[in-house]
Amino acid sequence: MNLFSLVWNYLKARPLNTAINIVLLSLGIAVITILLLFNTQLEKKITENARGIDLVVGAKGSPLQLILCNIFHMDFPTGNIKLAEAEKISRNRLVKKAIPLALGDSYQTYRIIGTSSAYADLYKAELAQGEWWSRVFDVTIGANVAELSGLKIGDKFASAHGLVSGGHDHDDHQYVVVGVIKKNNTVLDNLILCNVESVWQMHEEGEHEEQHHEIDSSFVPSRLVPSVAANDSTKEITSMLIQYRSPMGAIQLPRFVNSQSSLQAASPAFETARLFSILGVGVDILMAFAYVLIIISGLSIFIALYNSLKERRYDMAIMRSMGATRSKLFISILLEGGALTLFGSIIGLLMGHGVLVLLSVMVDETQKAGISGFVFYPQEWVILGGSLMLGLLCSIIPAVQAYRVDISKILSGN
């Protein structure tokens, strides 16, 4: 027999009250946990995916769409740009690195990206098996693609036109898997990478021209796609990712790009900040809702303790007569409030993680976005500590009352 057992028995003696207090608090805590896990992972994901990319240059349209499409591979392309125009920008002295992207096809919803090896380097990708793509129609696939589509090295597949399943298949050519990239928790996990020429040839159904084999003394290879001439006027790409050589780039390049009639430049940092400020409203409302739940549960705990104390005045007095000190009673009430919030917050944290685990199992998008319920953040200790504080705060007034119980007056009846 000790105080813990006493408190436990008191909680057990009022199961409904105890349950409602725990449920109320745990719901609030669960919402906060879900928001914390979701937001933190999403933000981390976004910064990881946008790292090293200072500017995205593409066709005119929504800058947010340009970023979503070309960095996160979530939205549709804004259109194509001329390789020659992109080439001009890539030769600007403020550009350190320029990576071409050619989008348009997919395989089982996994996007096929025509690009250069610099794209994989950007994410510090490493091979799990096989090799990097080198020839036309060679592809190296991301870890999730390999896992979920079942593609292996040596497999051939026809791509579908468009970025959603159900587009018409390009049956003339087939891609060959030559390598699988190690899982590195970036967008690469969900992508199929090949060279730009593969994407071009896939779409030039029938016409096989290998122009640059003609001897041409004025041939200057493109920086972006070395197999074609820098001044080629027919080839198009979807976009170009740019890394600045110096901070001056941030000032001059976007203006320079946007002044060209057919191009637009979008900054990932700026656009993602804008995206978060749009999403932030929803998050704030949910957060406020969670805090309201927590405050209500705090009140409910306070009222429960306060009321039960009225019923327990005799218990208190009797315990004092049996030798309990004032501080023992004081502590027992604090323990009761603390126990309620401890259970509530632990259950809430588990619920939060559980919901995300369920979500990632049931919703493919969550899994693709790499959001997991099995991640723990130090902020969860803050949640736990905070709710314990709440428990103590709510029980302090009842505890003081218990401390002040006038034993003689209560025991003499009346």
Added chain:
Amino acid sequence: MIQISSLSFSYAPQSTLRFPDVEVKKGENILLLGESGSGKTTLLHLMGGLLRQYSGSVKVDETELSMLSESSLDKFRGQKIGFIFQKNHLINALSVEKNLAMASYLAGLPVSTERIEHVLESLGLAEKRKSKVTELSQGQAQRVAIARAVLNKPSIIFADEPTSALDDKNCNKVIDLLLNVASQNQSTLIVATHDQRLRDKISNQLKLQ
């Protein structure tokens, strides 16, 4: 065991209760008689250390109660004194056994299952050990309260109106039981009551006006 001299107590500045000097020896039982409002319960609470701000002297077991600090008085009470009240005041959230265990724990004594079993058995409650307090009859509840009061083998047992709500038959049973357990545990029994039926049971009497 108990010495009281020139004791008075005030609930309010205008009304002061004065008590006669009393001395109770070890193993002696005493009946405090008096009408309602005569100060029986107050005297009982003073002797039991439930009330502190008195003038005069209350010595229990050679200890002047007003000299003890609040927490040492709590401990003193827990270890040396057992209380039985008119209402049983068992803790409803706990089982019979845990109600008894609480008495040892709160007094700062080790909880002994054998002692609990022994005391329950001697009061005919052996099979009620695991029962909920709310499932007991009133008579059983009163016996549990008595068991709780004697569990720590207190030097003194204070009983405040233990029989006034009972019929003659049960009244006799309870007072006999009290006298019996008090003598078994070598405790001094002090009963405060206005119940005239108890006059024949305890010869040593103190009448409060």
